[in-house]
Amino acid sequence: MFCPQCKSEYRVGFTRCSDCGVALVDWLPPEPPQLGESLAELVVVRTYPNRFEADVAKTALDAAGIESMLRSDDYGGRGPNLTLTQGIEILVRTEDARDADAILSIDLTGANSGYLPE
Structure with a gap:
């Protein structure tokens, strides 16, 4: 038996x-996951105009061992290129932002804009 208010057994x-x-009550309902703390640690490193470019960037970060996620307002990215979307953001942890920025700054020729992760 449990108290639903103070959770004493x-x-x-x-x-x-x-x-x-x-x-x-006979049992306590499961605790909802704490999403606020993990989301507060994320920062946007780039915004892309379409899903393809965002997926390529995410793949590059994954290959470098940097966890990332995509956030968009394009509801799936499968429709025609409409100007209603604000783009697709790629987010990483705050402590990975500098390395992620350096990786995403490397163009297809291998040139970069300066900083290389150690």
């Missing part, structure tokens, strides 16, 4: 929480 036979006075 009771032996079978008790019906009310001695601290809260609330009726006990």
Whole structure:
């Protein structure tokens, strides 16, 4: 038996929480995942005009061992190139932002804009 308010556990036979006075339940509902903290650690390193370019960038970061995610307002990216979308953002952890920026700055010839990760 559990108190749904303070989450104290009771032996079978008790019906009310001695601290809260609330009726006990057989089990507690699962805790919702804490997404706020992990999202606060993410920063946008680039914004791409289409899903293809964003996927290529994400693949480059994955190959370098940098976890990333895409965020977009294009609802799947399969429609025609409409100007209604604001682009597809690629996000990484704050501590990976500098390395991710350096990797994404390398063009197809292998040239870069300066910084190379160690």
